[in-house]
Amino acid sequence: MPARVYLSSPHLGSEEQKFVQEAFQTNWVAPLGPNVDAFEKELAARVQMPHAAALSSGTAALHLGLLLLGVKPGDEVIVSSLTFSASANPVTYVGATPVFVDSQASTWNLDPARLEEALADVKRRGKRVGAVVSVDLYGQCADNEAIERICAAHDVPLLEDAAEALGATWKGRPAGSFGRCAAFSFNGNKIITTSGGGLLVSQDKALIERARFLSTQARDPAPHYEHSTIGFNYRLSNVLAGIGRGQLRVLDQRIAARRSHRAFYEQALGELDGIGFMPLSPHGEWNGWLTVITVDPARFGASREDIRLALEKENIESRPVWKPMHLQPVFKGCRVFGGAVAERAFELGLCLPSGSNLSEVDRDRTVSIIRALARR
Ligand SMILES: *Cc1c(COP(=O)(O)O)cnc(C)c1O
Numbered sequence: 001m002p003a004r005v006y007l008s009s010p011h012l013g014s015e016e017q018k019f020v021q022e023a024f025q026t027n028w029v030a031p032l033g034p035n036v037d038a039f040e041k042e043l044a045a046r047v048q049m050p051h052a053a054a055l056s057s058g059t060a061a062l063h064l065g066l067l068l069l070g071v072k073p074g075d076e077v078i079v080s081s082l083t084f085s086a087s088a089n090p091v092t093y094v095g096a097t098p099v100f101v102d103s104q105a106s107t108w109n110l111d112p113a114r115l116e117e118a119l120a121d122v123k124r125r126g127k128r129v130g131a132v133v134s135v136d137l138y139g140q141c142a143d144n145e146a147i148e149r150i151c152a153a154h155d156v157p158l159l160e161d162a163a164e165a166l167g168a169t170w171k172g173r174p175a176g177s178f179g180r181c182a183a184f185s186f187n188g189n190k191i192i193t194t195s196g197g198g199l200l201v202s203q204d205k206a207l208i209e210r211a212r213f214l215s216t217q218a219r220d221p222a223p224h225y226e227h228s229t230i231g232f233n234y235r236l237s238n239v240l241a242g243i244g245r246g247q248l249r250v251l252d253q254r255i256a257a258r259r260s261h262r263a264f265y266e267q268a269l270g271e272l273d274g275i276g277f278m279p280l281s282p283h284g285e286w287n288g289w290l291t292v293i294t295v296d297p298a299r300f301g302a303s304r305e306d307i308r309l310a311l312e313k314e315n316i317e318s319r320p321v322w323k324p325m326h327l328q329p330v331f332k333g334c335r336v337f338g339g340a341v342a343e344r345a346f347e348l349g350l351c352l353p354s355g356s357n358l359s360e361v362d363r364d365r366t367v368s369i370i371r372a373l374a375r376r
Pocket of ligand 1: 059
């Protein structure tokens with residue numbers, strides 16, 4: 001059996017170890033230190049944001065983001081339904097209720113028209129919208145400009161979940177620059193990794209300072225341990241921030257490699273009847289995180305599950321598109337506006353091996369297995 005081909009595995013560059021070694025040599029082996037400070041500055045510069053807090057995960061960044069936007073128990077938070085559960089789980093950590101909104105067909109991301117419907121409905125029911133969470137799915141930005149405008153008109157803060165979209169842009173603006181604050185993830189499967197980590201960015205200096213305060217157990221200034229707020233242990237380790245600094249230096253190469261995979265898949269599979277690709281909007285620059293195909297079983301002659309199983313048999317990992325949050329047992333009973341676009345993407349969509357370290361041989365094998373399933 002050939003070695004497993006992963007959907008998206010870590011791909012280290014040449015400088016990570018240098019920064020990690022520095023942390024060891026200077027004994028900064030703690031959730032603070034020079035790598036943490038530098039990683040924040042370097043990442044913030046990359047996404048053209050003035051302030052950033054390095055955290056232990058993207059989920060932690062979303063959790064603190066919601067708290068800092070003032071989301072309270074009893075609030076409702078509007079979240080894009082087609083996403084990973086980590087976009088929605090933090091809503092429940094702060095005692096709020098998620099309200100799910102369908103995607104627009106052109107980006108598979110939060111549909112601005114449906115967002116308007118959801119905002120009007122929450123208002124009609126006399127509830128407060130604590131925040132809107134917009135997700136940049138599979139490395140493509142949502143129509144965040146329109147979403148930002150709608151949020152401003154309703155005086156509701158926007159939190160951008162850019163966990164999958166580092167390096168992407170929308171109408172020339174970087175992912176992570178929309179809304180009051182934005183979250184990134186550096187989990188092992190993301191476009192760059194710290195093995196596990198996250199970041200909260202904002203234009204608002206006080207918000208980011210507060211994030212650092214809350215993420216280090218909310219210690220009031222005093223020689224002893226004094227607390228007037230509930231805190232969290234959410235800071236990124238200085239060792240892991242060193243990995244992130246090395247990774248950031250190869251981000252552009254990683255984006256180019258991943259984007260080239262999609263170009264290859266399009267060329268090799270695009271003309272097959274029943275095969276489509278996740279739509280890419282001309283308004284954005286996608287970071288290439290994952291290539292997603294859609295499979296119409298009637299026309300192609302096999303379903304996306306048939307393809308997944310055929311690849312799995314050859315030790316190649318592929319995955320169905322995220323199952324929409326409004327279909328998840330854990331969010332049963334939550335409101336949803338629309339849903340057909342997200343449901344169709346889940347039903348037909350399959351993520352193909354997309355790692356920046358995916359070899360041409362493995363890419364060729366993937367394509368020939370899929371081609372062999374096509375109706376002749
Ligand atoms: C990965 C991911 C997260 C969570 O990030 P972690 O670092 O794994 O906690 C949140 N939202 C989306 C859309 C993600 O893909």
